[in-house]
Amino acid sequence: MRIFYVTTGQHVAGGQLINLEHVAALRRMGFDARFLILPMDDAGDAAPTFPPGLESPWQYEAELTADDWVVCGEMHGRGMLHVIKSPARKVVHNQNWHYSFQAVRDMPSLRRWGCEAIIAGSRIGAEKIVELGWDGPIPAVRVFVEPAFAQPLDAPRKLAVAFMSRKRGMEGKLINGALLSLHPRHLDVPWVQIRGVARPKAAEMVKGCEVFLSLSHMEGLGLPPLEAMAAGSLVVGFHGVGGLEYATEANGDWFDDAASPRRHRPSPGRAAGCAQGRRAPRRPPPGRPGDGGRVLPRPLRGRTEGGLGPDPRAAARKLSRSPHAKFRRRPVGVSLRRV
Numbered sequence: 243m244r245i246f247y248v249t250t251g252q253h254v255a256g257g258q259l260i261n262l263e264h265v266a267a268l269r270r271m272g273f274d275a276r277f278l279i280l281p282m283d284d285a286g287d288a289a290p291t292f293p294p295g296l297e298s299p300w301q302y303e304a305e306l307t308a309d310d311w312v313v314c315g316e317m318h319g320r321g322m323l324h325v326i327k328s329p330a331r332k333v334v335h336n337q338n339w340h341y342s343f344q345a346v347r348d349m350p351s352l353r354r355w356g357c358e359a360i361i362a363g364s365r366i367g368a369e370k371i372v373e374l375g376w377d378g379p380i381p382a383v384r385v386f387v388e389p390a391f392a393q394p395l396d397a398p399r400k401l402a403v404a405f406m407s408r409k410r411g412m413e414g415k416l417i418n419g420a421l422l423s424l425h426p427r428h429l430d431v432p433w434v435q436i437r438g439v440a441r442p443k444a445a446e447m448v449k450g451c452e453v454f455l456s457l458s459h460m461e462g463l464g465l466p467p468l469e470a471m472a473a474g475s476l477v478v479g480f481h482g483v484g485g486l487e488y489a490t491e492a493n494g495d496w497f498d499d500a501a502s503p504r505r506h507r508p509s510p511g512r513a514a515g516c517a518q519g520r521r522a523p524r525r526p527p528p529g530r531p532g533d534g535g536r537v538l539p540r541p542l543r544g545r546t547e548g549g550l551g552p553d554p555r556a557a558a559r560k561l562s563r564s565p566h567a568k569f570r571r572r573p574v575g576v577s578l579r580r581v
Contacts, residue, residue, distance in 0.1 A: 245311045246278040246304060246330070248321035251290030257315060257337045259441075260363070263386045264313075264335070265298045278304055278312065280324055293440065306330040313361070319345035322355055332356040337363040337385075338462030338484070339370040349375035364463040364487040384487075385465050390445035391472040392520070402432040402451040404475065406466055409482070410457035417455065417479075436466075449473040458482030459499075467494070471519030493518035 245268060253262040261277075268275035277300035279290055290300055306312065306328040314321040316336040322345055325332065334357050336342060346352045359379040362368035368382040407414045422429055434451055436444050448454060454470035456479030464485040467477045477494035489496045 243274065243309050243311065244304075245273055245275040245313065246306070247275070247313045247335075248278045248280065248315075248318060248325060249290075251277070251279045251281070251300065253290065253292050253296075255441075259293070260337060260385050261313075261315070261335065262292065262296055262298065264383075266296055267386075269298065276300060276304075278302075278325075280321060315345075317341050317344040322346070326355060331358055333359050333361060335361045335363075336367065336371060336462070338460070339367045339374070340460040340462070340483075342371060342374055352376075353378075362462070364484055366487045367462040367484060385463060385468075387465075387469055387472050388441050388445060390442050391448065391469045393445075393449075395446070395449040397450065399450060399452055399474075400432070401453075402434055403453045403455050404434045404436060404448050404451035404470070405455040405457060406436050407457060408437070409459040409461075410480065413480075414455070414457050445469070445473065448475055451475055453478055455479045456481070456485070456494075456496075458485055461485060463487055474520055477519060490518065493521075 245265075247261050247265055249258060249261055253259050265275045265277060275298075277290070277298060279300050279302050281302070292298065304310075306325065308329040308331070310328075310330040311333060312325045312328065312330045313333045313335050314325070316334055316338065332355065334352065339362070346355065357378070359381070360368075360371060360376060362371055362380055362382045363385060365382040368380045371380060405414055418433060434447055436447050439447070448470050452475060454467065454473075454475040454477050456464070456467040456470070456477055458464040458467060458480050459482050461482030461484030464482045464487075467479070467481070467485055468488060470477050471488075471493060477496075479495075479497060480499060481489045481496050483499065485496070
């Protein structure tokens with residue numbers, strides 16, 4: 243049995259790096275895990291990029307058989323098309339449930355593609371995917387927190403704010419400007435932007451700052467806040483919904499995704515928050531013994547409350563009761579005559 247992760251070969255950050263760690267972990271466990279590379283249109287047959295020490299077997303072509311497994315990302319429509327006619331058994335690695343319908347139109351389309359199971363990046367992500375209509379196996383596999391974030395820092399930590407602006411660039415500027423405008427005593431506090439650097443360098447930058455501003459948005463889990471917790475920084479900011487997997491009132495100063503910047507949970511204070519934060523990456527996700535990898539949804543309310551966001555099923559029911567829905571129930575001829 244071989245396991246192929248279908249990818250474009252660029253494994254330096256984000257979800258692609260998580261796929262690389264999956265393959266490396268599977269190989270350490272004794273599985274024949276590989277990458278099936280689909281060259282990027284603008285890169286030709288350029289060699290794939292792997293971080294030093296994590297080079298893994300890869301190939302551009304493979305004769306897939308019924309004994310093989312292929313794993314595609316939830317957004318990788320090109321990869322899904324590449325293996326759609328193969329006899330291999332198919333799995334989706336859904337790292338962010340918000341992107342579940344970027345490559346496929348709906349869950350029935352995913353089943354017709356041949357999907358036998360979905361690997362979710364968090365338990366809350368798995369629950370959300372089940373709410374969206376998936377009824378097959380969906381184990382939750384958390385991401386790996388790089389040990390470099392938990393290693394001691396040689397230099398003393400300074401009062402500074404580390405942040406990544408990729409997800410919430412506008413909100414980041416707003417928070418920065420509001421802090422300096424409303425609390426000018428913090429004008430001399432440095433803001434350290436982490437962008438375009440390797441993970442070891444990012445760990446060094448985070449560990450050097452007392453505070454990490456989380457700008458997470460529409461996350462399946464939200465790895466940067468978790469890494470900042472391991473580094474001992476006080477995390478302040480958004481949980482991005484997926485961060486509710488680990489965010490508590492004791493380990494950070496978390497905000498929900500409402501329009502107003504009200505605090506979602508009270509601040510625990512720097513010392514207590516950092517102590518709880520360091521323990522969060524090592525705490526395993528809750529599980530149900532004997533569920534065979536099946537994750538069942540928990541009841542969620544149909545309005546934004548507690549940062550969870552609206553229940554898609556409640557939104558669908560609301561849409562079905564809208565004034566415009568009655569026209570869909572009428573015969574087409576009647577609707578046309580009325581127009």
